[in-house]
Amino acid sequence: MKFDMKLKSNVLLITLVSFCLTGCWDREYLKDLHLAYCSAIDYTENGEIKETIELIIPPDVEQTATKSEIHSSTGPTVRNASNQLRNRVRGNIRFIKYGFELMGKTMAEQGLYPILDVNYRDPSNPTSNVRLIITEGEASQILEQKMVGELKIGEFLKQKIDSLEEMSVFPKETADTVFRSLKDPGHDFALPYIDRNEGEIIAKGVALFHDQNYSGMLNPDQSIMMVLLMGQQGKNARFTKKLDLGHSDDIRNFITINVGSKKIKRKFKVSIADDESIDVNLGLELKAVVEEFTDTLDEKELKKVSQELSELLTKEAETVVNEIQKANCDIFGVGRKLIAYHHNVWSNKNWSEDYRKVKFHTKVDVKIVSTGILQ
């Protein structure tokens, strides 16, 4: 009974004391938050960091659209530039978890990590769903455009990236996955690469990275192939190829297939020869749906077309792998395999140089499984 009383008074004490914790350290009222949808980071001419953000202002009246403001500031580091920004806008800025971080190409060439460090170090910064984008010119210029048609720039970029990921043009990379690749010597990454042209924002393909530096790029068609070779797949993955059918009107020679709607079989095998040379077998089995083809397609033709497509796509895959190797970007994680299964070989290699010596054997098999609802 005595113990009981003591327990009760303790519980009461804890309850009462918890009421005094008015300053609740984690509390962040929704109404006090100022959300930044997008941020863009560039180097200024004198080597400072320039940060530009798109700030979303909630509507005063219900049922009306949000407004946006663009602000920018400079500082020696990203956090410092953000602080400078906070001085200019109405107060604390929070980044949206579905937000974007745009980085100029010149910045990417010098290395991403110094820019991203603040994202990973401070847990109040979201990373799990934040997309990183590389821009051809200065990143801030894209944000300063403010609107694309009716859409605010942030919304526009989100929709663009989402739909292009769905079309298998961009690999699904977030700040989190990039961090993993940044810290992994056996794995590199590729990021969406966009440019601005007369008010339009165009996807130029993907930017390839070696370690943390920009090292090359692929065009959108090639990047679809790269995404497929990586073993990723959006809802769609379309290729338009010219077949050797000999029609005089050119349009009849072309075929558009979609390989993203069916399951893709991927083979990825790293083998080591006795002289420690590395062979990578990279095979894809694609099940294609014909989406556009103006010529006839009967049983016999089908086989021929499939055959021809396989050859064309294998050739394309080879060029893509070549480009990637040239950029020294270990996007498939060959190094990771070595670390895991052939550690001795890995220790003997200087991966920055030896990756280029890896022999890739790529093979793409296309099988047409559907010709759409037309024969």
Next chain:
Amino acid sequence: MTNQTQISFTTVDQNADYIEAALFHTNDLKKRRISFNGTEGILFYLESAADTELVERNVIAPFGHNQDTDLSKLFTSLSFGMETELNKGIQGLIHGGCLYFLEGMSEFYILSTPAKHERSISEPENEAVIRGSHNGFIEDMTVNLYLIRKQIATPNLTVRYTTLGKIAPKKVALVYMENLANPELVKKVDSRIKKISLDAVLSTGFIQELTEDNSYSIFPQHINTERPDHTSFYLLKGYVAILLDGDPTALIVPASFFSFYQTPDDYSNRWVIASFVRFVRLIGFVTAFQLPALYIATVSFHSSVLPLQLFFTIQGSLTRIPFPPLVEAMLLELIFELLREAGLRLPSRVGQTIGIVGGLVIGDAIVKAGLVSYTMIIVVALTAISSFLIPSNEMSSAIRFMRFPLMVAASLFGYIGISFGLTIIFVHLCKLESFGKPYLTPLSPINIQGLKDTFLRLPIWTIRKNASKSGAEE
């Protein structure tokens, strides 16, 4: 005085004096001198307890034309008895009887002529069903027992009377099925009722509070109902019902948490529909006490869980609110509780005005005045509706009350506060027992058979086996 035994006197006047003194010359005590065959006699009755018309017709009138027969034959149309102890006679008077004393006779007659002013059997307003029987208990225990017997016509239905209250005694009936109810349970209920020592038992609420396992808990541990069919349903499952004379509510024990989420309607609906309705009620249970807390935690700590569009909408409605979310919520909850209580006490015609004033005027004006946000109104309104989804009024109040501590916890510690609050509540629920039966059965301890009639209402043939045993076995 009533505890003494006093043998009746041989003279009428002595008896009359004693009776009058014993009742302190109360003014509603009627005394009529009626002689029988020349012998002087005196008749007593309480006009407030006895049916005066019945006395007039069946007691007084026969004296006029049957003077020569035996006295006992006069009263054949009434139940009567001979008694020598005056105090028993006084008890009879209080319960609506007549006393007749005859000069020179050592015994006197007690005639049963109680007045019956009862309301007719009607459907209880707070437990209306769409389908099923539409009768309800009334304030007379005999009628209530009759209603139960009508549902369960078997000799196994057993009634045990006890009298409670030292100053104003009242009859309490323990009703159970002899072959189904666990004898241990019956003994436990009986002993707890007999231990009640009160001057007066005004309602079943007193019995409820004095027989509970845990009086400090906010959860009800007795099922209470005014429906005979609901009561019979539980009796047939081996439960014990407690009825109090003068109260239309039956207490049924042992209660479990989920029994408060079941209605007789569940068994008259098709089972798929009934299961769906139960599921909806369960959702109502969750929203009723967690929604405001979740909302507060979300806007104070975890705004990043909101979808982007919703984020801006909520932020837009919150920007002009001067209070922190907890104050905002408390304000609105308080207004809601005020309206509810006001609506409850007012006659139904005025009650509608409360609805308009409360719902439309205050609801709209309070947002326009910038005191609370629209989203908070949605949250509180949803919570209110969900809390009324619970068929049991007592459970509904418990759930409504519980959301306040959760709201405070949410505003202090966010989702973590809510999970701690819920943990404490569930630990309490797991520990709680109602007359020896764990409160969370069949969830804890788990009983797969019992679950068929808990979250869902599976077809009757699949749950029947379980239904007839659950109360009997412990």
